[in-house]
Amino acid sequence: MPDDLSLRVTPQPVRRQVEERLRDAIITSRFAPGEHLSDRMLCDLFGVSRGVIREAVRLLEAEGLIHVVPNRGPFVAYLSAAEATQVYEVRAVLEALAGQGFAERASAEEIAELRAVYEELAATRPGSDRLVLLGLKRRFYDVMLRGCRNAYVARMLDQLLNRNSQLRATTLSDPTRLPQTIIEIRRIVEAVERRDRDGAWEACRDHVMQAARVALRILNEQAAMASRAAETAAD
Amino acid sequence: MPDDLSLRVTPQPVRRQVEERLRDAIITSRFAPGEHLSDRMLCDLFGVSRGVIREAVRLLEAEGLIHVVPNRGPFVAYLSAAEATQVYEVRAVLEALAGQGFAERASAEEIAELRAVYEELAATRPGSDRLVLLGLKRRFYDVMLRGCRNAYVARMLDQLLNRNSQLRATTLSDPTRLPQTIIEIRRIVEAVERRDRDGAWEACRDHVMQAARVALRILNEQAAMASRAAETAAD
DNA sequence: GGGCCCAGGATTGACAGACAATTCTACAGG
DNA sequence: CCTGTAGAATTGTCTGTCAATCCTGGGCCC
Missing domain, CATH: 1.20.120.530 (GntR ligand-binding domain-like)
Known part of the structure; x- marks a missing residue:
């Protein structure tokens, strides 16, 4: 079994950074619950292409932080x-x-x-x-x-x-x-x-x-x- | 609060179908644990573009069904x-x-x-x-x-x-x-x-x-x- | 004034093609 | 047998395109 203290370095794709920063932005309420996270806005904000944004959104969707409405895009999840x-x-x-x-x-x-x-x-x-x-x-x-x-x-x-x-x-x-x-x-x-x-x-x-x-x-x-x-x- | 029995219909994007089928394929062991799920292979298999595949992979990654190694792509997760x-x-x-x-x-x-x-x-x-x-x-x-x-x-x-x-x-x-x-x-x-x-x-x-x-x-x-x-x- | 309809713009969902960086493969040489 | 390297294959990312859908605002009718 690989040790947790392994010194192995792994390259960090741009995607991961976007995931982390976006997650962090939501957790720290820099985006309000219910707010619309449109493609273009996130592209400009992070300076990456739509593909990367969309992949990151999919990940945070699975984590429950983002709610995606078909044909309307992602929204910051709201907790009732x-x-x-x-x-x-x-x-x-x-x-x-x-x-x-x-x-x-x-x-x-x-x-x-x-x-x-x-x-x-x-x-x-x-x-x-x-x-x-x-x-x-x-x-x-x-x-x-x-x-x-x-x-x-x-x-x-x-x-x-x-x-x-x-x-x-x-x-x-x-x-x-x-x-x-x-x-x-x-x-x-x-x-x-x-x-x-x-x-x-x-x-x-x-x-x-x-x-x-x-x-x-x-x-x-x-x-x-x-x-x-x-x-x-x-x- | 929306009722679970809501009759609301929502369109199902291609992405969702790919997610479901791929998840199902992994669960039912049609892909063996440790198997490499390369982009091209999945594109051919599902007949969709790389973007859709990559988004679906990201979702299943968050669910823990797929393990992604940087620069080597996704693999079916293996449970020790x-x-x-x-x-x-x-x-x-x-x-x-x-x-x-x-x-x-x-x-x-x-x-x-x-x-x-x-x-x-x-x-x-x-x-x-x-x-x-x-x-x-x-x-x-x-x-x-x-x-x-x-x-x-x-x-x-x-x-x-x-x-x-x-x-x-x-x-x-x-x-x-x-x-x-x-x-x-x-x-x-x-x-x-x-x-x-x-x-x-x-x-x-x-x-x-x-x-x-x-x-x-x-x-x-x-x-x-x-x-x-x-x-x-x-x- | 209030409600309805429609055209136009904006956005999403999906596709194809391109290209650098990395990894894998296989072969030749020590 | 091990090593090094050239070439092929794959990943990660970007760009551009296009149909379908949604939102907006204005005009029209009651």
Whole structure:
């Protein structure tokens, strides 16, 4: 089996760069949900040919980040409240599995790395930028998904995290939520340090379920705000 | 929110057909794992242009069915024993979640449908063709993934089932395995009929874990056989 | 004013051809 | 037997073309 630390270099086609940058642009909300990503616009933006753009779009379509309407082209995927509920349901079990795997199989170095990222996260002050927080949390997951020694759970969780990154950025930067998040994550780190597979499972699962609660509350508030705005506009 | 029973018709681009047929060809082993899928060959085979082929390949790459090596093109993905273990680990929790969701949220019609597919499966005789069995089992999953009311678990499980369909076909058609499979599936159906969410979770999880045991045994046998063949060849 | 229809422009979906860069293949030479 | 290299084949990318479809805006009728 090839080692993950393999020194093999592989050329990176232009296509990959476009995939990565476009993915990143969507995740960091530089394109708004529902926005139309027309061929020509992306060609100009990235300075590549239509073929490359279309291939990248197909890949992100399969990842669920882009929704393609026949004869109308690609749009940035939009996550409804109902879908968000489903995403959190799946995330709960996948993160639990990842946490369990990490507790069982991560190296001592990886556990130390996880704690280091946790300490960094715990040291942030409430006013931090959404994207900074999201980036930190992302690093936490990167360590976790690497250490759980299961490329499939890593891939699928990665997709889910990207899919609802917008909502996650919102909940993370909620000032009342952040201290709670830090406590939950500490539980994960501590369970992992004890090599407690069931504890890690529970802590991860609990963390996602708490996040889901906050996310759905925010979604409801937004919906209420939107309907109130609609009423005002109708006056 | 758009109803799943929407009568809306959407045009099907050529691209989609190629995606579906190519996916199907890989799943049903009409292309062997590791086989090289060169542009020109696929162009001739499907009678479409390179652009369409390349877009379809990109989609199946994201689904994990195709592995792309830079400057060497796409290859049918190959599942190692280590990866198979990981796939079964993820499948176990996702199927458990799907089963639980089905027990909670499926309609009475869907539950009846699940039983109907089960009865059909239970009525097969041991000698049946691998692909026939795989198709039946697939219909079982189709009902389950529709009734669990979670599009994300459905999508991810769908990908995983495709990803190791070859191995599944092998284990399913193992004559000693089939009766056991049927018993396990009956447990799922019965739990669902009782609306027993925990029971459905356990039954689904157990089913996957049993399948994993058989699959890994077969993989080991194949490995042993291969090494024996290598010895013979070396004589 | 509101609704309907239609022409024109813009965009998507698909095709063919071209070309540099890379990889594979096979053959000759040490 | 190993090595090196020339030529063929393939990939990655770009450009241009064209039909089909969608959106827009204006004109027309009620």
